[in-house]
Amino acid sequence: MSADRPARVQTVLGSIAPDALGPTLMHEHVLCDIRRPAQRTPEALGPELALDNVWAINYGTVKRAARNYLLDARDVAIDELRHMLEAGGRSVVDLSSGGLSPDPLGLVEIARATGAHIVMGAGHYVHDYQDAANAARDAEDFAEEMVEQIEDGAWGTDVRAGILGEIGCQAPWTAQERRVMLGAVLAQRQTGAAINVHPGRHPDQPQEVADFIRVKGGRMDRVIVSHIDRTIFDAERLHRLADTGCVLEWDLFGQESSFYPLSDIDMPNDAVRLRAIRGLIGRGHLAQVLISHDICYRSRLVRWGGHGYGHIFANVVPMMRRRGFSESEIQAILVDNPRRLLTIGGD
Numbered sequence: 001m002s003a004d005r006p007a008r009v010q011t012v013l014g015s016i017a018p019d020a021l022g023p024t025l026m027h028e029h030v031l032c033d034i035r036r037p038a039q040r041t042p043e044a045l046g047p048e049l050a051l052d053n054v055w056a057i058n059y060g061t062v063k064r065a066a067r068n069y070l071l072d073a074r075d076v077a078i079d080e081l082r083h084m085l086e087a088g089g090r091s092v093v094d095l096s097s098g099g100l101s102p103d104p105l106g107l108v109e110i111a112r113a114t115g116a117h118i119v120m121g122a123g124h125y126v127h128d129y130q131d132a133a134n135a136a137r138d139a140e141d142f143a144e145e146m147v148e149q150i151e152d153g154a155w156g157t158d159v160r161a162g163i164l165g166e167i168g169c170q171a172p173w174t175a176q177e178r179r180v181m182l183g184a185v186l187a188q189r190q191t192g193a194a195i196n197v198h199p200g201r202h203p204d205q206p207q208e209v210a211d212f213i214r215v216k217g218g219r220m221d222r223v224i225v226s227h228i229d230r231t232i233f234d235a236e237r238l239h240r241l242a243d244t245g246c247v248l249e250w251d252l253f254g255q256e257s258s259f260y261p262l263s264d265i266d267m268p269n270d271a272v273r274l275r276a277i278r279g280l281i282g283r284g285h286l287a288q289v290l291i292s293h294d295i296c297y298r299s300r301l302v303r304w305g306g307h308g309y310g311h312i313f314a315n316v317v318p319m320m321r322r323r324g325f326s327e328s329e330i331q332a333i334l335v336d337n338p339r340r341l342l343t344i345g346g347d
């Protein structure tokens with residue numbers, strides 16, 4: 001059981017001291033396949049990305065660009081994480097859970113080649129991406145699988161996960177997704193690991209999930225609600241969610257286009273994200289804020305003209321300073337909060 005083991009962070013190369021984590025991106029995908037299951041055929045890959053089509057692909061005017069949603073090349077991932085290290089990042093959390101083609105051995109190779117700390121997620125993404133066999137499984141069965149992924153190894157390997165998630169939810173929330181979420185709460189009770197929630201796109205869905213986790217006995221200070229930047233656009237909902245004690249994650253930094261194919265929203269840019277975070281800090285919620293890029297498209301990588309995993313360190317941190325964030329606030333968001341959330345055992 002984890003409780004009698006020392007406080008540690010579980011990376012894909014083994015446990016490290018929490019203080020070794022340093023500046024950490026809490027929601028990324030290093031290796032991932034986020035094509036819809038029906039799109040996963042070689043004939044549907046679409047064009048190679050190039051200078052004369054990448055803007056149009058990003059703006060959604062190239063309809064068949066499935067290749068963009070496939071991060072499967074280890075050599076590319078190694079180059080990209082080196083950009084993060086050069087910009088001042090040290091660690092990255094890969095939340096490619098079940099349905100997103102998790103690749104523990106690929107992460108091991110990338111961690112060895114780059115020296116970056118990589119923490120891997122556990123559990124399952126949204127219903128539409130899950131294995132059909134999950135329909136017959138109950139919450140206890142999902143919990144048992146997630147505990148095993150944290151304590152012994154995941155996806156047929158001995159590589160251990162270090163966080164539960166991203167656990168996928170849609171709006172409306174499906175019964176199967178609720179069973180996976182309850183499984184995550186049960187697995188948290190046993191392992192102490194934090195839970196990362198991918199909420200559905202309705203603005204009330206994050207609260208629905210947070211309330212469910214609280215009622216089921218989850219530790220709210222170890223629950224992270226992802227994708228706030230595409231889900232919640234008013235202070236009332238934001239403050240209500242923060243008042244549950246959960247951690248709020250703005251994880252689409254670098255995505256600044258008006259085009260967002262998955263729902264009809266006004267996607268904020270980085271400056272607007274920082275303004276929302278500033279407001280939350282002003283209300284006393286500094287320990288509940290995380291930022292990341294949630295990179296899962298090729299077009300967001302440096303190789304294909306994108307901002308890459310270094311963007312927050314190279315560009316957003318200087319913007320935070322210009323906007324009056326103190327060094328200790330920046331340190332809390334990029335180092336202290338991730339370290340607290342990724343530390344398991346020792347209690």
Ligand SMILES: [Zn+2]
Nearest residue numbers: 166198226227
């Ligand atoms: Zn997500």
